[in-house]
Amino acid sequence: MNxxxxxxxxHQPSHPGNIGAVARAMWTMNLSHxxxxxxxxxxxPIATKRATGAEALLEHAVVVDTLDEALAECGLVIGSSAQTRHLPWPILSPPECAQKAVQQASKQQVALVFGPERTGLSNEELQRCHYQVAIPANPAYSSLNLAMAVQVIxxxxxxxxxxxxxTEGVMRELASDAQLQSFYGHLDKLLDAVHFRRPxxxxxxxxxxxxxxxxAELDEDxxxxxxxxxxKICNDPSI
Amino acid sequence: MNxxxxxxxxHQPSHPGNIGAVARAMWTMNLSHxxxxxxxxxxxPIATKRATGAEALLEHAVVVDTLDEALAECGLVIGSSAQTRHLPWPILSPPECAQKAVQQASKQQVALVFGPERTGLSNEELQRCHYQVAIPANPAYSSLNLAMAVQVIxxxxxxxxxxxxxTEGVMRELASDAQLQSFYGHLDKLLDAVHFRRPxxxxxxxxxxxxxxxxAELDEDxxxxxxxxxxKICNDPSI
Incomplete structure (x- = not known):
């Protein structure tokens, strides 16, 4: 339990005020990364002002250029989005999200991802996540402020x-996100090699x-x- | 259920930005009074700006001079405060608070009361409430922003x-066991066809x-x- x-x-937050409010929200709930x-x-300075008491989280915040860098060593990645998608992603309720995150965190790194204020996570970004978490909200107005969504989760x-x-169950250590992405790259090549994909x-x-x-929550083995x-299928050890 | x-x-909110953020937080959760x-x-105008989409709640907000006026017709009053008191008030967890509030609201008016940003509810104000609700928080930093506390409750x-x-969850219809077993039979043949299996x-x-x-909980598709x-891999439509 860690x-x-x-x-x-x-991911791509626009308003520094929200970044500060997120830091404060996190720290009230004992999260600091x-x-x-x-x-x-x-x-x-607007972020610092809104952090009121949680400025240390901003000082230690890690700024990166890509989502991949932020997720690399994570075994579990959950993306927050209210929207249902053309291709529905496995959706967790906030308590289910919390349960998975806390369980997995006893073994390895876990990322909870929030998209830009206006648009939220794109389909592609959400598909980088293993699960989607959706906060139940008013169907007529489901737009929680970014920091509010972080606070709830x-x-x-x-x-x-x-x-x-x-209650600590028997936890499997899952493959890291980098391993999983590399696996997907391999799967992609396989589909080409066997000519499964067509125009x-x-x-x-x-x-x-x-x-x-x-x-399937794959592990490294x-x-x-x-x-x-x-x-073996491709008969090409280099792939 | 109403x-x-x-x-x-x-009660005595200082920052208009928080009033706007509270309106937005309420409306995302289908509360409007x-x-x-x-x-x-x-x-x-700062309140209006922060309400983004929930301005109607501000227009219909009831401004009063005393807590008594705000609570007059309410059958259940719950005050939010992180602090434990010299004279401990009956404390509810947020889910317990929600359960009581929703139950009672089927009968009569219910008030959820939040104190001023800096000081929270005084002892006297809290004792005007029937219960206290406390949001579990980091013992080292339990100070949720006012609107954040409203959002959580x-x-x-x-x-x-x-x-x-x-409650109708989004249930996927999974493949039948027969379909799954047939799939495993196919997988078995594949491994032989590509000579993956060895003695x-x-x-x-x-x-x-x-x-x-x-x-992976596969469905039929x-x-x-x-x-x-x-x-495609086996290049044999009969398999």
Whole structure:
């Protein structure tokens, strides 16, 4: 049980005030690792002002250029979005999200990802996540402020953490996100090598396959096993 | 079950930005009745700006001079405060608070009261409430922003409200066991066709692969997709 293994990732936040409010929201719930992917303005005195008491989180925030960098060593990645998608991603409620995050954090790094204020996560960004978490909201107005959404999710995480001290299940250590992405690259090559993909193929082909393997929660041995099969199929040890 | 009977009461809020953020937080959670007791500045363009989409709540907000006026017709009054008191008040967790509020709201008016930003509710004000609700927070830094606290409590209230309605989760219809077994038969043939299996192969090979795909909880479309790939690999439509 280790909240230190849980990071909040803000993808392209526009408003420094929100970054500060997120830091405060996190720290009230005992979370302290903030990653910022291409923040529009950071550091910024407005962020510092809104952090009121949680300035240390901003000082230690990790600023990166790509979502990949923010997620690289994470075994579990959950993206927050209210929207349902053309290709539905496995959706967790906030308590389910908290449960998975806290459980997995006993083993390895976990990322909770929040998209830009106006648009939220794109389909492609959401598909980089293993799960989607959706905060139930008013169908007529579901637009939570970014920092509010972070507060709700962190509140659930901290509640789960508090309630969890007794029950530690047997946890598998999952493959890191980098290993998983490399596996997907290999799968992609396989489809080409066996000429499965055609011009007429659905653009959803790869996302559909990712959805399957995300649900499977692969560990490193399993990825090696599957890649061994892929290699044999392609008959090309270099792939 | 009537969320219209639940009001949020802000007692002496100082910052108009927080009033706007509270309105937005409430409306995302389907609550719309806001009472303001001696707000320092209201109406205020800063409040309107922060309400982004929930301006109607501000227009209909009821401004009063005393807490008594804001609570007069309420059958249940719950005050939010992180602090434990010299004279401990009956404390509810946020889910307990939500349960009581939603239950009581089917009968009569309910007030959820939040104190001034700096000091929170005084002992005397808290004792005007029937219960205290405390949001579990970091012992080292328990100071949630006012609007954040409102968001968390309203989130619990709305969740409680939803759980009383017939809860239809988004259930996927999974492949039948027969379909799954047939899929495993196909996988077995694939491994032979690509000569992946050798005499030295672990007897666990098939169980390991089954474990992966069992966790993936495949549906019929997904099985068809994977079998399509298998067929292409073997280049034998009869398999």
């Amino acid at each position: 909240l230190n293994n849980i990071r909040i990732v803000l 903030l990653y910022l992917v291409q923040p529009k303005s950071f550091p910024d 962190c509140y659930e995480v901290y509640g789960e953490f508090l309630s969890h001290h007794a 007429s193929s659905s653009p959803d082909l790869i996302p559909k396959l990712k959805r399957i393997f995300n649900r 399993e990825i090696n096993l599957l890649r061994g099969i892929f290699k | 969320l219209n009977n639940i009001r949020i009461v802000l 806001l009472y303001l007791v001696q707000p320092k500045s209201f109406p205020d 309203c989130y619990e209230v709305y969740g409680e409200f939803l759980s009383h309605h017939a 030295s192969s672990s007897p666990d090979l098939i169980p390991k692969l089954k474990r992966i795909f069992n966790r 997904e099985i068809n997709l994977l079998r399509g790939i298998f067929k």
